[in-house]
Amino acid sequence: MTVATFSVAVQPEDFDVAALQHALLAGEQEEGAVATFTGYVRRQHGNDQISQMLLEHYPGMTEKAIGAVLDEAHTRWPLSAASVVHRIGSLSPGDRIVWVGVAAHHREAAFCACEFIMDYLKTRAPFWKKEASTAGDRWVEARVSDDQRAGRWHDST
Amino acid sequence: MIKVRFFASLREQLDQSEMDLPWTADLNTVEAIRTALIDGGGELWRQVLAAPNVITALNHAVVDLTEPVSEGDEIAFYPPVTGG
Numbered sequence: 001m002t003v004a005t006f007s008v009a010v011q012p013e014d015f016d017v018a019a020l021q022h023a024l025l026a027g028e029q030e031e032g033a034v035a036t037f038t039g040y041v042r043r044q045h046g047n048d049q050i051s052q053m054l055l056e057h058y059p060g061m062t063e064k065a066i067g068a069v070l071d072e073a074h075t076r077w078p079l080s081a082a083s084v085v086h087r088i089g090s091l092s093p094g095d096r097i098v099w100v101g102v103a104a105h106h107r108e109a110a111f112c113a114c115e116f117i118m119d120y121l122k123t124r125a126p127f128w129k130k131e132a133s134t135a136g137d138r139w140v141e142a143r144v145s146d147d148q149r150a151g152r153w154h155d156s157t
Numbered sequence: 158m159i160k161v162r163f164f165a166s167l168r169e170q171l172d173q174s175e176m177d178l179p180w181t182a183d184l185n186t187v188e189a190i191r192t193a194l195i196d197g198g199g200e201l202w203r204q205v206l207a208a209p210n211v212i213t214a215l216n217h218a219v220v221d222l223t224e225p226v227s228e229g230d231e232i233a234f235y236p237p238v239t240g241g
Contacts, residue, residue, distance in 0.1 A: 039241055055240070056165050058233060061217035086240060098241050118241060126214070126233075127240025128165035139166045142210075142237030 005081040006070045008063050012089040015099055024081050024101045031080055031103045035110035037118055039098040041091050045140075048133040055088045055097070058126035062086070069120040073102075076116065076153075077109035084117065086127065116153055123150040159190060159226065164235035170205045171198070180228045187213050188222035190232055210237055 007023075009015075017038055025031060041053045070082050081103040091097060100117050104110040129140040159178040168174050184190050191213070195203045205211075214233040215224050226232065 057240070058162070058164055058214070058217075058235065061214060061233070064217050122241035123238065124219075125240050126164065126235060126238050128236065129239045130165070139236070140239040142239050 004074050004079045007083045008066045009085045010057060010062050010088055012087060014096060015085045017099060020083060020085060020099055021101055024083050024103050032105050033107040033110040034101060034103045035114040036101045037114050038096055041093050041095045041097055043093040045131055045133055048135040050093050050131050050133045052132040053091045054130040055091060056128045057088050061126050065125040066121060069117055069124060073113045073117050077113045079104050079109060079113055119150040122146045160231040162233040166236050167205055167234055184226060186226055187215060187220060187224045187232060190226060206234055
């Protein structure tokens with residue numbers, strides 16, 4: 001297995017996607033592909049207008065859980081670098097929540113690993129969203145479709 | 158001591174984010190600790206901690222209720238995760 005550079009950050013602050021992609025490639029000479037994903041706070045939940053999103057997490061476990069997802073991705077695809085940034089605390093509609101970046105020699109590994117990391121992060125990393133909306137405050141329910149998306153990877157690479 | 162932590166909706170329902178339990182030899186699995194918490198807390202704690210979708214973590218890793226527990230461990234109970 002190639003040696004890969006992984007980084008995980010859990011932070012209240014916003015992030016700069018261009019700077020993160022630049023950092024992902026720092027020191028890399030041979031990369032042919034970078035795939036990235038940025039997740040944002042939705043403005044609506046059904047018919048309800050979201051006014052605020054609170055992100056809670058489990059300090060200490062969160063970083064380990066995301067690191068384990070990156071390690072798992074690296075056992076499946078030859079990656080040279082992967083990075084995850086996830087925000088916590090109080091966010092507003094339209095704010096960035098999460099960024100995943102993957103660098104690899106070829107696009108297939110970069111695309112697949114980026115999607116895999118998001119699918120696994122959503123079902124394994126201990127984050128919880130609480131929405132404030134026109135319907136009141138409520139904890140976001142885990143979605144079966146997220147489990148199904150993560151489950152797809154059990155049978156394939 | 159065993160540190161027990163609760164997150165998100167469980168934390169709110171129990172009105173508690175963490176507690177320390179004196180460790181004894183019979184508190185030797187996650188299940189035994191959950192039972193002790195329910196016995197000590199009553200019906201609300203039973204409803205919250207025995208719900209079928211509650212996830213348990215031991216020392217920052219998700220585990221089954223049968224997982225052995227030792228002095229100094231940290232246990233967490235939380236609902237299905239919704240990050241990303």
